[in-house]
Amino acid sequence: MFIAMECIALPDLALRVRFSSCTPKVCIVGSGPAGFYTAQHLLKVNPTHQNVHVDIYERLPVPFGLVRFGVAPDHPEVKNVINTFTQTAKHSRCRFYGNVNVGKDVSVGELKQAYHAVVLSYGAEGNRSMGVPGEGLAGVYSAKDFVGWYNGHPSCRELNPDLNCETAVILGQGNVALDVARVLLSPIDILKKTDITQPALEALVRSQIRRVLIVGRRGPVQVACTIKELREMVNLPGTKSEMVEADFDGVTEALKDLPRPRKRLTELLLKTALDTPGDKEQQRRHQASRTWGFRFFRSPSEVLADADGNKTVGIRLAVTRLEGSGEGARAVLTGEVEDVTCGLVISSIGYKSHPIDPSVPFDTRRAVIPNTMGRVKQATGLYCSGWLKTGPTGVIATTMNNSFDTARSLVEDMESEALDLSSVKTGSEVISALLEERGVKSVSFSDWEKIDSVEMSRGEASGKTRTWSRRETILLL
């Protein structure tokens, strides 16, 4: 029996040294936090007294995934983890290959032939759809696209959302929903110092949106956001909150049984919704020109169009009630509906992973790769980490633990010979040749560093952190 540990120097393991194992070569698909944390762990260990070589393939020309494109522009500290990932990328045994679309430019099968192990960490690039009529109307966006738009994602550049309406409705009450609400309502003075894209900033300057409703089908105790983000909304300058008091019936009584994180969050929510404000707060609210609020027990049933049938003018919400309580409570339709006038609908009900290659097992119901502790089921030499492994929720810390777990499984398999390390694998040599044959120009990490320094110096010139490069610019380098 063996122990999965990060530190390898234990007497037991010395017994399992093999005399003919080759330098392990591992390929990781996806360069977001999952990919980088998996790489980080693999570079630290030396199973069978060999050092592991790691190649990271990324579809976009630039690394870092959601840390670059998903973290809100006013949360730059969350992006500090990029420094850790940069150290990993520059490790002598790590190589980054950007602009390589696995599944299209090269197959998973070809990667499996070239490497001892392949780790799939490409996350969730799709989003769950509401599945309601009118979802395709102008004025309806997924939060993923909306966030991508203000964060400079190459495929969201042309989104051009119309912000000429008074009310925006966001479906979903997680941190992404709150990020969107906060960006829609933040004073421009705050936004202009962030690395929000210039077109988004200009659109927000012209925006008529003064009211944002954040809608969820369950109640206050089930809200999916966390306290830091809720506090930011509560304290957002120039805004005040408006909630429906009746939504909070029974919540105070439920407090005592809640675990600490949920309890603190619910206490803040109750305070925001129900407390009578003191004079100072009254004054602040009086001066606020923008409002936001949670709406509970509402589920989208249709997006309503104008007379021409093109533009969004409202959303029909089905009224729900809860069955059960706590985290497991379920929303059940009551049959009633409520129409809300709005010109912008943003659906923030979850990201979704896609299958990458027919040869890789995929659970279409849960939209994850079936696995046990990161080992892909019914496959050898194939692993997964990050959201692709466990579903698209969780913060940096969650993904970090998740990725370290997968790396540990991989190392165990190397030690126990469940993974065959007896033949030499050529790794990137063979893959680079294939890519060149196919006319795919990969982007190296030092290429990325050039792009990075250009973005930052351009940003500095306009008093921001960075400006965002077009895909074409990147590929010209």
Place this chain on the structure above:
Amino acid sequence: MAAAAAVRSSMGLTLRLSRAIPDCSSCPLNRLKSCGVNPQSRGSFESFRTMNRHLQTSIGLCHSEEGSSNAEDPEDVVNVVYIDRSGQRIPVKAKVGDNVLYLAHKHGIDLEGACEASLACSTCHVYVNAEHFDKLPDPAEREDDMLDMAPMLQENSRLGCQIILTPELDGIELTLPKITRNFYVDGHVPKPH
């Protein structure tokens, strides 16, 4: 990773891709008034530029590499024991003013600090032994907010990046949480060594 971070922190500077003005309210040295950097002054911000890189203050700059204590002074020694994720005890001789996260990095202990002490993550989560837990100043609301996100939160949980060593913390023991359920394949419990 810890070694790389140790190199960075020993340089006394932290390379950042973000140019946000440093938020001193999150730094415990600010509360202890032990920080010599004034980020309000544009001049001091500019002075951290080197070549083409823009470096900015972070708590890495404020830790004891530039600290005011004399390394030779026995009054300044704080004995710390880290208990790593495999249960191994790692005693460390530290100094008053040392930051628990960067101290761990200096000694190759795998305490991640993804957000670099900005109270924007929970990856430096540690358990503090009972005897010393109450000697720590109460966590700021922002630390409590991030602690709420840490898996396996306990009564004695704190964020390592917010613990600054003082003489009365001598003997403190910091345990790294076992972060995974699938740590052991067959239920084997390692003997501590």
